[in-house]
Amino acid sequence: MSEEQVTGTQGTGDTPDTTGTPEDRAARVARLRAAIEEHRDAYYRRDAPTVSDAEYDALVHELEALEEQFPELQEPDSPTQTVGGAADTRTFDPVVHTARMYSLDNVFSHEELDEWFLRTGKSVGREVAYLCELKIDGLAVNLLYRDGELVRAATRGDGRVGEDITANVRTIADIPERLDTDAPPAEVEIRGEVFFPVEAFGDLNASLVEAGKPPFANPRNAAAGSLRQKDPSVTARRPLHMLVHGIAAWTPAPGADPEPAAQSEVYELLRGWGMPISEYYAVKHTPEEVHAFIDHYGEHRHSVIHEIDGIVVKVDDIATQEDLGYTSRAPRWATAFKYPPEEVTTKLLDIQVQVGRTGRVTPFAVMEPVLVAGSTVERATLHNAHEVKRKGVLIGDTVVLRKAGDVIPEVLGPVVANRDGSEQEFVMPSTCPACGAELYEQKEGDKDLRCPNARSCPAQLRNRVYYLASRGAFDIEALGEEAATALTAPLEPELPPLTTEADLFDLRPEDLADVVIERPERKKGVLTGRMEKVAYFYTKATAKTPSRPRKNTLTMFEEIEKAKSQPLWRVLVALSIRHVGPTAARALAGHFRSMDAIRAASVEELAEVEGVGTIIAESLTAWFEVDWHREIVEKWAAAGVRMEDEAPEDSGVPQTLEGLTIVATGSLQHYTRDGIKEAITAAGGKAAGSVSKKTDYLVAGENAGSKLDKAESLGVPVLDEDTFTRLLQEGPEAL
Ligand SMILES: NC(=O)c1ccc[n+]([C@@H]2O[C@H](COP(=O)([O-])OP(=O)(O)OC[C@H]3O[C@@H](n4cnc5c(N)ncnc54)[C@H](O)[C@@H]3O)[C@@H](O)[C@H]2O)c1
Numbered sequence: 001m002s003e004e005q006v007t008g009t010q011g012t013g014d015t016p017d018t019t020g021t022p023e024d025r026a027a028r029v030a031r032l033r034a035a036i037e038e039h040r041d042a043y044y045r046r047d048a049p050t051v052s053d054a055e056y057d058a059l060v061h062e063l064e065a066l067e068e069q070f071p072e073l074q075e076p077d078s079p080t081q082t083v084g085g086a087a088d089t090r091t092f093d094p095v096v097h098t099a100r101m102y103s104l105d106n107v108f109s110h111e112e113l114d115e116w117f118l119r120t121g122k123s124v125g126r127e128v129a130y131l132c133e134l135k136i137d138g139l140a141v142n143l144l145y146r147d148g149e150l151v152r153a154a155t156r157g158d159g160r161v162g163e164d165i166t167a168n169v170r171t172i173a174d175i176p177e178r179l180d181t182d183a184p185p186a187e188v189e190i191r192g193e194v195f196f197p198v199e200a201f202g203d204l205n206a207s208l209v210e211a212g213k214p215p216f217a218n219p220r221n222a223a224a225g226s227l228r229q230k231d232p233s234v235t236a237r238r239p240l241h242m243l244v245h246g247i248a249a250w251t252p253a254p255g256a257d258p259e260p261a262a263q264s265e266v267y268e269l270l271r272g273w274g275m276p277i278s279e280y281y282a283v284k285h286t287p288e289e290v291h292a293f294i295d296h297y298g299e300h301r302h303s304v305i306h307e308i309d310g311i312v313v314k315v316d317d318i319a320t321q322e323d324l325g326y327t328s329r330a331p332r333w334a335t336a337f338k339y340p341p342e343e344v345t346t347k348l349l350d351i352q353v354q355v356g357r358t359g360r361v362t363p364f365a366v367m368e369p370v371l372v373a374g375s376t377v378e379r380a381t382l383h384n385a386h387e388v389k390r391k392g393v394l395i396g397d398t399v400v401l402r403k404a405g406d407v408i409p410e411v412l413g414p415v416v417a418n419r420d421g422s423e424q425e426f427v428m429p430s431t432c433p434a435c436g437a438e439l440y441e442q443k444e445g446d447k448d449l450r451c452p453n454a455r456s457c458p459a460q461l462r463n464r465v466y467y468l469a470s471r472g473a474f475d476i477e478a479l480g481e482e483a484a485t486a487l488t489a490p491l492e493p494e495l496p497p498l499t500t501e502a503d504l505f506d507l508r509p510e511d512l513a514d515v516v517i518e519r520p521e522r523k524k525g526v527l528t529g530r531m532e533k534v535a536y537f538y539t540k541a542t543a544k545t546p547s548r549p550r551k552n553t554l555t556m557f558e559e560i561e562k563a564k565s566q567p568l569w570r571v572l573v574a575l576s577i578r579h580v581g582p583t584a585a586r587a588l589a590g591h592f593r594s595m596d597a598i599r600a601a602s603v604e605e606l607a608e609v610e611g612v613g614t615i616i617a618e619s620l621t622a623w624f625e626v627d628w629h630r631e632i633v634e635k636w637a638a639a640g641v642r643m644e645d646e647a648p649e650d651s652g653v654p655q656t657l658e659g660l661t662i663v664a665t666g667s668l669q670h671y672t673r674d675g676i677k678e679a680i681t682a683a684g685g686k687a688a689g690s691v692s693k694k695t696d697y698l699v700a701g702e703n704a705g706s707k708l709d710k711a712e713s714l715g716v717p718v719l720d721e722d723t724f725t726r727l728l729q730e731g732p733e734a735l
């Protein structure tokens with residue numbers, strides 16, 4: 001990066017700063033151009049960008065806006081007018097492309113896309129069909145076939161001159177040496193994208209780290225770096241794939257296949273020749289259909305094996321493409337709709353460890369807060385010490401952080417080029433940070449380390465208490481994360497109100513009068529960076545009023561009281577027995593109906609219950625063998641927690657769903673996630689979590705995602721909410 005960090009107006013469509021003197025503007029334009037060229041060099045030549053694509057795009061966007069508003073600043077060799085990249089002719093032989101390779105223009109919103117439709121529609125003068133396809137985030141490659149034989153493969157380079165990577169490309173299994181046709185054209189260039197499957201990325205970085213080599217920041221760089229190797233045997237070991245998306249430089253041969261007249265026909269022809277074609281393209285006839293295609297893949301961006309950064313929209317008819325032509329850097333007949341970025345770079349400030357509910361000690365990344373996919377992220381789990389090593393990240397690194405929609409944020413890899421030598425390797429502690437106990441591996445060679453002090457490690461106890469109050473267990477809303485800390489690990493008194501969850505239902509408000517916790521101080525909701533001590537459950541005494549329980553504390557006690565009559569499956573979940581989540585707990589409660597019966601059952605009897613199995617059965621029996629575990633159940637029972645469910649006959653609910661397995665997905669109007677499962681189970685059905693061939697019905701609400709796709713592909717009947725209600729009331733005959 002240049003001596004001075006040039007950053008752009010992040011995001012899209014922001015107007016650049018156009019105030020200031022013409023000299024200021026010219027200087028800004030010069031700085032932007034220099035920074036963009038530097039980034040291009042790092043990205044295309046070294047396969048190691050130092051900023052995220054979003055940051056790069058923001059620079060380009062600002063430059064474009066300035067050049068548009070002040071035409072006197074335009075230059076033919078500005079990065080806005082040229083295809084990014086240059087052939088590295090010291091490592092590779094240069095290749096002059098027979099037909100130029102272009103970049104693509106971008107739009108960042110549906111409005112901008114509509115403007116593009118309007119522009120193209122106006123130039124063409126009639127309605128046209130559009131071919132929509134996924135924009136593959138990989139490396140552009142040009143394949144030259146002469147008389148049906150692959151004779152040369154090259155990178156894009158600057159669009160005119162690329163790099164000869166023929167030997168490397170021959171190692172990619174997707175790419176045929178010979179076109180599967182008896183009548184090939186005399187010469188044709190086939191263009192496409194080489195990519196690195198997202199799933200294989202973690203393994204590649206792990207093996208690089210192990211060999212003492214720098215890891216890649218993301219799959220796109222892994223593709224480029226793997227292909228642009230001096231030694232093709234290195235490329236051969238990488239799981240590269242290719243998808244092709246265009247032809248150029250077609251020279252006919254007598255009697256050969258005719259040149260296609262539409263982009264969609266190109267794909268049919270290429271498929272017939274044995275070339276790898278994406279299965280996700282479609283011809284659309286109206287802008288509305290194109291918008292819908294874009295929205296669909298915006299939601300299903302991750303069901304594809306490669307990364308996608310957008311959708312490419314192309315005029316389908318090739319004669320019309322030719323009429324529309326090209327600018328100096330991109331076709332006018334196509335544009336790329338860019339999705340909001342999911343990858344950003346940020347600083348890895350520290351790696352800390354946390355102790356979970358079951359004693360697992362996991363490292364997590366503490367990062368400079370950064371906005372990605374709509375939310376601010378500052379932490380991400382790193383799973384275990386082994387995973388930290390595999391990723392090759394060091395404390396102090398700039399890292400690529402990826403957050404996809406609602407998916408948990410993930411640190412992809414380090415930006416090695418930004419290291420200055422001050423970065424530090426993470427060292428996994430050998431003792432528990434919460435209780436000091438020596439950590440152990442549960443099984444020889446386990447990647448996870450655990451704290452053995454299950455009963456009284458404050459961190460484990462706190463997390464169990466937080467969990468037992470959660471929505472899937474007792475559902476005690478007023479007992480959140482902070483209250484769980486205050487009950488089990490307060491600053492004062494030294495002996496916390498709870499030293500085991502067995503005593504939860506025996507707590508009284510007066511036991512909590514002295515509890516003080518320490519927490520980050522906020523002024524008007526904003527963190528001040530200082531810590532403050534607060535009396536947590538009680539108000540502070542003043543000269544006039546004595547200390548008394550806060551409203552929230554009283555609510556917590558009311559909710560704890562109510563929790564005593566929760567159904568058996570919720571009690572089971574609340575016990576934090578490994579592998580016994582809501583689904584298994586429902587199955588167990590449905591079958592045995594009482595805690596005593598579950599406790600008395602043998603491993604075999606437990607394992608026989610549908611949805612339970614040996615692992616859960618063994619985990620249950622082992623759990624009941626521990627004294628302090630049994631004490632929890634006994635103390636809860638003595639305090640009045642209900643330990644059995646009413647018999648199904650007594651429940652009065654007609655068993656309309658007997659023998660049916662039903663999955664619910666999406667948001668429903670009259671049921672919560674748990675509510676619908678309860679309704680299904682109460683009516684004798686099985687509420688399953690995922691769709692399989694055994695699923696009888698899928699109940700789909702609004703924004704149903706992958707489960708709906710799966711059900712449709714397996715032919716599982718899909719019900720809307722009203723139909724489900726009818727099924728519930730009248731049974732399957734009613735449908
Ligand atoms: N982080 C950085 O420092 C840095 C530097 C330079 C470029 N970049 C990134 O690279 C991109 C710009 O590069 P670009 O000029 O190559 O443009 P582009 O990647 O936005 O679009 C052009 C390319 O898309 C490819 N493509 C993928 N799927 C396609 C399909 N289905 N049909 C047609 N083409 C398809 C083609 O190979 C074509 O060359 C931006 O995303 C930018 O953020 C990042």
Ligand SMILES: [Zn+2]
Binds near residue numbers: 459
């Ligand atoms: Zn511990």
